[in-house]
Amino acid sequence: xxxxxxxxxxLLTIGAxxxxxxxxxxxxxxxxxxxxxxxxxxxxxxxRDKEATTLFSQLKxxxxxxxxxxxLTLMLLALGDPRLRAIVTGGRNVVxxxxxxxxxxxxxxxxxxxDAAKAEVRKLVTGLxxxxxxxxxxxxxxxxxxxxxxxxxxxxxxxxxxISATDTRADLRRGLxxxxxxxxxxxxxxxxxxxxxxxxxxxxxxxxLDLGGVELTFVPIGKSGKNVAITEFSxxxxxxxxxxxxxxxxxxxxxxxxxxxxxxxxxxxxxVDLTRLALxxxxxxxxxxxxxxxxxxxxxxxxxxxxxxxxALPSDDHAYALMPERRRSRVLVVTPxxxxxxxxxxxxxxxxxxLIPPAKYPPSDAxxxxxxxxxxxxxxxxxxxxxxxxxPEKGGPVATGKRIEMFGFDTWDxxxxxxxxxxxxxxxxxxxxxxxxxxxxxxxxxxxxxPILVAGRRAGRKFVALGFDPRESDFVLRVAWPxxxxxxxxxxxxxxxxxxxxxxxxxxxxxxxxxxxxxxxLEDPSGHKRRVPVKEGRAVYLGDQAGFYxxxxxxxxxPFTTMFAANLADLEESRIEPKRELSLxxxxxxxxxxxxxxxxxxxxxxxxxAVLIVSVLEWVTYHRRITV
Amino acid sequence: xxxxxxxVTAPVSRRMGRTRAEAEDLFDDEFQRxxxxxxxxxxxxxxxxxxxxxxxxxxxxxxxxxxxxxxxPGDDFRYVDWNVYQRFGRLLVRLYEEEEDLSIYxxxxxxxxxxxxxxxxxxxxxxxxxxxxxxxxxxxxxxTIVGVNDEVIARMPTTRGKGRIFKVFDxxxxxxxxxxxxxxxxxxxxxxxxxRRGLAVLIxxxxxxxxxxxxxxxxxxxxxxxxxxxxxxxxxxxxxxxGNVRIYDCETGDEREVTVTPKLLERMQRAWGEYRExxxxxxxxxQVPYFxxxxxTPFDELVLRVFRRGGFLR
Numbered sequence: 001x002x003x004x005x006x007x008x009x010x011l012l013t014i015g016a017x018x019x020x021x022x023x024x025x026x027x028x029x030x031x032x033x034x035x036x037x038x039x040x041x042x043x044x045x046x047x048r049d050k051e052a053t054t055l056f057s058q059l060k061x062x063x064x065x066x067x068x069x070x071x072l073t074l075m076l077l078a079l080g081d082p083r084l085r086a087i088v089t090g091g092r093n094v095v096x097x098x099x100x101x102x103x104x105x106x107x108x109x110x111x112x113x114x115d116a117a118k119a120e121v122r123k124l125v126t127g128l129x130x131x132x133x134x135x136x137x138x139x140x141x142x143x144x145x146x147x148x149x150x151x152x153x154x155x156x157x158x159x160x161x162x163i164s165a166t167d168t169r170a171d172l173r174r175g176l177x178x179x180x181x182x183x184x185x186x187x188x189x190x191x192x193x194x195x196x197x198x199x200x201x202x203x204x205x206x207x208x209l210d211l212g213g214v215e216l217t218f219v220p221i222g223k224s225g226k227n228v229a230i231t232e233f234s235x236x237x238x239x240x241x242x243x244x245x246x247x248x249x250x251x252x253x254x255x256x257x258x259x260x261x262x263x264x265x266x267x268x269x270x271x272v273d274l275t276r277l278a279l280x281x282x283x284x285x286x287x288x289x290x291x292x293x294x295x296x297x298x299x300x301x302x303x304x305x306x307x308x309x310x311x312a313l314p315s316d317d318h319a320y321a322l323m324p325e326r327r328r329s330r331v332l333v334v335t336p337x338x339x340x341x342x343x344x345x346x347x348x349x350x351x352x353x354x355l356i357p358p359a360k361y362p363p364s365d366a367x368x369x370x371x372x373x374x375x376x377x378x379x380x381x382x383x384x385x386x387x388x389x390x391x392p393e394k395g396g397p398v399a400t401g402k403r404i405e406m407f408g409f410d411t412w413d414x415x416x417x418x419x420x421x422x423x424x425x426x427x428x429x430x431x432x433x434x435x436x437x438x439x440x441x442x443x444x445x446x447x448x449x450x451p452i453l454v455a456g457r458r459a460g461r462k463f464v465a466l467g468f469d470p471r472e473s474d475f476v477l478r479v480a481w482p483x484x485x486x487x488x489x490x491x492x493x494x495x496x497x498x499x500x501x502x503x504x505x506x507x508x509x510x511x512x513x514x515x516x517x518x519x520x521x522l523e524d525p526s527g528h529k530r531r532v533p534v535k536e537g538r539a540v541y542l543g544d545q546a547g548f549y550x551x552x553x554x555x556x557x558x559p560f561t562t563m564f565a566a567n568l569a570d571l572e573e574s575r576i577e578p579k580r581e582l583s584l585x586x587x588x589x590x591x592x593x594x595x596x597x598x599x600x601x602x603x604x605x606x607x608x609x610a611v612l613i614v615s616v617l618e619w620v621t622y623h624r625r626i627t628v
Numbered sequence: 629x630x631x632x633x634x635x636v637t638a639p640v641s642r643r644m645g646r647t648r649a650e651a652e653d654l655f656d657d658e659f660q661r662x663x664x665x666x667x668x669x670x671x672x673x674x675x676x677x678x679x680x681x682x683x684x685x686x687x688x689x690x691x692x693x694x695x696x697x698x699x700x701p702g703d704d705f706r707y708v709d710w711n712v713y714q715r716f717g718r719l720l721v722r723l724y725e726e727e728e729d730l731s732i733y734x735x736x737x738x739x740x741x742x743x744x745x746x747x748x749x750x751x752x753x754x755x756x757x758x759x760x761x762x763x764x765x766x767x768x769x770x771x772t773i774v775g776v777n778d779e780v781i782a783r784m785p786t787t788r789g790k791g792r793i794f795k796v797f798d799x800x801x802x803x804x805x806x807x808x809x810x811x812x813x814x815x816x817x818x819x820x821x822x823x824r825r826g827l828a829v830l831i832x833x834x835x836x837x838x839x840x841x842x843x844x845x846x847x848x849x850x851x852x853x854x855x856x857x858x859x860x861x862x863x864x865x866x867x868x869x870x871g872n873v874r875i876y877d878c879e880t881g882d883e884r885e886v887t888v889t890p891k892l893l894e895r896m897q898r899a900w901g902e903y904r905e906x907x908x909x910x911x912x913x914x915q916v917p918y919f920x921x922x923x924x925t926p927f928d929e930l931v932l933r934v935f936r937r938g939g940f941l942r
Contacts, residue, residue, distance in 0.1 A: 032874040032885055038744035038864050039835035040877035042903055043884060046895045624870075 005081030005604070015076050022072055026065045067618045071611060078607035083131075091131030092594070093149060093186035095179040096121055098163050099195030099221070100140045101170035102505075102573040106196065106312040108223045113578075114165045117194045117221045121163075124192065124219075125156040127595030135182055136160060139175040139195075141168035141506030142542060149182065166544035167315055167568045168506030170195065173205040176584075183214055190215040192592050196222040197579025200572050206584040218589035222578025227254045227311045228261050228279065229574035232286070233301050233319035233502065233567055245323060247289040249301050253279035254575045260306035265289065268298050276306055284571075297323055298548060298565070316574045320548055320565035321502050328352050329493045332383055334361045335373035340471060341389070344482035351489065369492045371485075374469060385462040385492035387485075390469035391435065397463045398441065398454050400433035407432070407447035416444050417491045418455060418464060422480035429475070432468025460515040460537070464488050502565035505546055510538040514560045517553040524549055525566075654754055655797040662928045663762040663793070696720040730769040731786070731826025733852070734761055735818065736803060739777040740879045741835040742859070743805035748923040749859045753831045754800045755927040756857060758793070760829060760934070766790040772822065773799055776814040777807035780821065808879040809836040811843025819850035828852040831921075833859045834907055837880060841910055854916050857934075858907055861923045865900035867893055 003011070037043060098117055109116035121136065128134055128151060135149040136159040147159035176191065183189035191214055199205065232250035253259045258280050265273040272292065279285055299321040305311060330352045333341060345353045356363060362380030370383040376395035379386055386397070393400050409424035424445060434450025437443055444464070445453035452467035470476045475484075503509045513520050515537035522532045522539065525547025532541045532551075539551055543566045553560040568574075582589040699708060699719035709722045734757045742750040757773060764771045768788055773796065775782035784799040811832070818828075828847045834840040834856075847854040869888040876883045886892070904920065911918035921930050 032872045034883075035869060035873045035875050036744070036878045037867075037875045038741045038833070038861075038878055039837075039903075040875065040880065040882050040884060041837055042899050043875055043886065043896070046892065046899050047884065047886060 003080040003082055006079045008080070011076050011080050014079070015072065018072050018076075019069065022065070022068045026068065064618070064621065067614060067621070071614045071618065074607050074611045074614060078604040078611065081604045082607075083603065091129060091133060091151075092188040092190055093183055094124075094132065094134045094190045094192060095149075095182050096124060096134060096136045096192045096194060097139045097143075097172075097175040097179060098136065099170045099193070099199070100138045100163055100165045101198065102165065102167045102315050102568050102570065103196055103198035103313065103576045104165045104221070105315045106222065106225075106227070106576045107310075107314070108225070108312045108576075108578075109221065112165070113196050113221045114163065117219070118160050118163055120194055120219045120221070121160050122157065124592065124595045125153055125160065128153065128156075129594070136163075137175065137178060138163050139170050139172070139193075140166045141171055141544060143171065143174045143178045145178070145182075149186075166505070167546040167566075168544045169570050169573045170199050171205075172199040172202060173209070176206060176209050176211075180209065180211070180214060188215075189213065190217060190592070192217045192219060193582060193589065194219040194221060195582070196220070196576065197582060198573060198576055199582075202582065202584055209585070211585055211587070216582075216584060216587065216589045217592040218582040219592065220578060220580050220582075222576070225254065225312060225575070225577030226257075227313045227316070227574055227576050228252065228259050228303055228305065229254065229313070229316035229571070230301050230303055230319040230567075231284065231316075231569055231571045231574060233299075233321055233569065235299055235321040235323055237323065244291055244293050246292060247299065247301075247321070248286065249289075249319065250284055250286045251277060251279065251303055252284045252571060252574060253282060254571075254577070256281045258283075261303050262306050263287070264302045266300045266302070269300075272299075297563075299323065313574065313576050315546065316568050316570075318546065319502075319567045319569065320546065321567075322548065322563050322565045329369060329489060330354070330365075330367045330384075331489060332356065332363065332367040332370040333373065334358050334370060334375055334377070338373050338389075338471070340476035340481065341371065341373060341485065344485040347482050348486055348489075369489050379458070379461070386464075387488050387492075388463065388465040390472075391433070391465045391467060393433070396465060397456065397458050398438065398465050399436040400467065401436050401450055402434055403431065404434050404447065404449040405431040407449050407452070409445045409452070410448050412445035412453070413442065416442070416455070418444055418487050419453075419480075419484060420487055422483050422487075423478075424480055427473055427475045427478065427480070429468045429473035431472060435465060435467045457515075462492055464491075502567050502569075503543055503549075504570070505543050505566050505568050506570070507543070509541050509543050509566070511541065511549075511551050511564060512562065513537060513539045513551060514553050517560070520551050520553045522549060522551050654751055654800070655758060659755070659758070660793075663759055666759055666763060666928060666931050693722060693724060695723045697723060730764075730767075731822075731824050732761070732764045732769050732771050733818075733822060733826060733828045734771070734773040735815075735828060735830045735832070736773065736775050736800070737777070737809065737830075737832030737834075737859075738775040738781055738803050738805050739807055739809040739835070740805055741809065741833055744878050745861045745863055745923070747805070749833055749861050750803075750805045752921060752923045752927060752930075753857075753859050754803065756859075756921055756930060757829075757831055758796055758800055759927055759931045761796045762790060762793050763931070765793055765796070770824075770826070771796070774818060775803045776811075776818070777805075778810040779814060780817050781807075783821075810838060811836045811840055812838060812846055815843040815846035819846060819852065825851045826853070827855055829855045829857060831857040831859060833861075835879070837877075840907060844911070844914070844916060848914065848916065856907070856911050856916055856918045858904070858918065858920045859923065860904060860920050865897040867896065869893065 098121055100114065104112070104114040104117060106113045125134065130151070133149045133151045134156055135145060136147045136156060138144040138146055146162050147155055150156065175193070179191040183191070193216070195218070197220060229252050230249060231252045232248065234249070235245055235247045237245045247265065251261060251263060258278065261277045261279055263275045263277055264271060273289060277285060277287070301319045303317050311317065328350050331345060331354070333345070333353060333355045335341060335355065336357060342355070345351055354363070354367070358375040358377065361377050362383060366382040368384045369387065370379070370385070371387045371389065374390045374392065376388060376392050378395070388396055391398060391400055407429050408427050412419050412424050432452060435452060435454045437451055437454045437456065441454050441456035443451040443453070444455050453464070455462070455464045457463070470481065475481050513534045517534045520532050520534050520539045521529055522541055523529045524545050526545065532539050534553070543549070546566050546568050548563060548565050551562050551564070696709060696712065697720065699721050703721050707721045709720050712718060712720045736753055736757050742753060761771050761773065765788060770786045770788050772786045773784040774780050782799070782803060784796065787795060809832070811834070830844065830847070836843065844854050844856065872885070872887050874883055874885050908918050908920070919934055
């Protein structure tokens, strides 16, 4: 026997204080109330015989004190929560992983699969034995424990109430790892997975995990899986005409039956396009909307079954995208004169270009981007990010190495947005310098003789450095030249002309933010605001809700606000056909057993019951004047 | 200790200290109308026996023949029965019953115990006293009222004639229940103060720690004709107490710790009844008219019962 509640020393202290109090009250109670009688000799007559029973009367009064002390003792024992050591060590230890992924929002179970799952977990909680302990964890992209390993039913019920579904996929591997870690060393370990079975590749999830003696059980949720979904949704502006954009989306029929779908595209809430699509069984149908015009900033795609009926999972019937902001970038060109460069800059009408000779740098106005043509004066703070053409030996962001001649781009980073859509392989350069990138810099392009195109950050601002004068090569004669210049400017001003694949829920997002900021405020689609950290110019957040987000940073030199979209876009989560069994590591999880509501073996409950009985006894004996 | 006693007896004292207006209500018009009715009824009940005179054992100059005795020198010749002398040759003197006014003394107990239970006993005692006094006055008897506790605390001088009833009312209004009961000592004082013997109506709850017998015997032994009107309040035997209490005598302040149980209450009720029977037995054994007056019975009904029982007026 040991005390699981208050420690013995505390109980003894409380008992001593409360016992003293009871005694004081008892002594005060002993003062009899005075009652007037008209003729006391009559009482004297009968009390002469009564003397013999005085001892019994005193005993009855002591009974009152004894009842009160018994009451106190029982309460103290209940506070101590005494438990039999044998029972505690013999109980089960259970981790319940409740699938809270997007598929659990399906409405084939009314009102939703998640509510059905919560009902199942409540049954498990109420069926918990007195010596059993249980931990409830929400399993989505992350794993969130909602309770401690406890046998306290109110705490567990509260934890169940807190479970809510997110627009992410469930990470079963993470859940199992957590469960195994939590149950290590505990008796009768058991992991219960409450899920619809849309858990991705469960074999892969269990790879390397040793379930050992942990019993794995499964509570299947869900009835049917009729669903169509938007599984891709992207939008981009045209690089050379940012007033126009194109959209790519993909609609998927996850059923074995064909489905007719009505697809609606909305720009800033207004219908841009309405199409009917006929989807074959399990068909994934991509769809492009090209050369769309308009000033819309937000785009939303919606689908619904053409017959008007609803599918089982409404949360993947919407997809959101936010167009890159169209704004005029201010570009400063510090050059003695460069026709090729000026010509390239003329191609983008959204650039506001200012040309100054090197001697007039720095100017008084602020700029987003500065292009240094063969010069590298100390970079002024208000002139933004910098593109260095023909980095001089001194003053540039990167040091120059040996002079090299007759070279070209032998390798380049094809994924870099700076060289996107360009073919650099056949460019010939007469002479230039190999660059010496510092730690953290990225080599975008290099010849066999050394790096010739380097990108990086200095003092929080981006730079791109080219190791040769483009006019000393045929680079300026190629289409790659204006694309390189415009790509670099777009990269500096965060205007990506690539497909704007919105953030995917369940991933850790790295949202561009001012590099000087440390904390940003993120407003999610439901309007809830939270503080998120900013690290190296990126706000970091694990998003779990689809829709439009707003990130804002308050501070110097001016407030920064940006919007972005997040989508579920997960085919695995859209396949909501419920699975009736779960097989992991060659074992098929069975249904949990032994959770039958019944008598709990917690002594404090019975002690409280005894307190109640003794209280009633004391009340009755007091008011019947038996013990007073 | 005295302070404690005063504090615990405060509720009783407060009950005793009723307003004058309340006291005056005792003898309101309704009460007076009932008195008149009682006077008429009393005449009918006693059918001619009710006279203004009262025959005494004393022989004297009355009208009613009582007896003969031998002539002794110095006797009035007018009382010599010459007819008897003519027939028997003996000188006998005719004796007549001397007639004198009846003196009725109302002795009202004014101890604290009479105020116990919302003053009901004391009010009933005063009403009965007033009613019987009215009947006496109406019969031209000499009526005297004294208020007693452990001494004679008030005395209404002897009066007669029913027109003096308001004097009786005024006197009774001035009486306040207070103090302890000592019947023996009080009656001793009473008999010493009143040489003219007569009917002594003792109106009391007879809660005398020294014993009620002493007071009644004192009247008997001093040639008074005691009549006991025992004022009883049944509520005093039906207490609603429970548990541990400290009882104290409302007159003496004597305390006693008691654990009251239903059984004890039952015994208390029995003891109270025994006490009452003891009083009654005592009176009957000594041919003292006894009448128990319940506080819950209307006074006029009680007075009629008194008449029917007899002994009050002969």
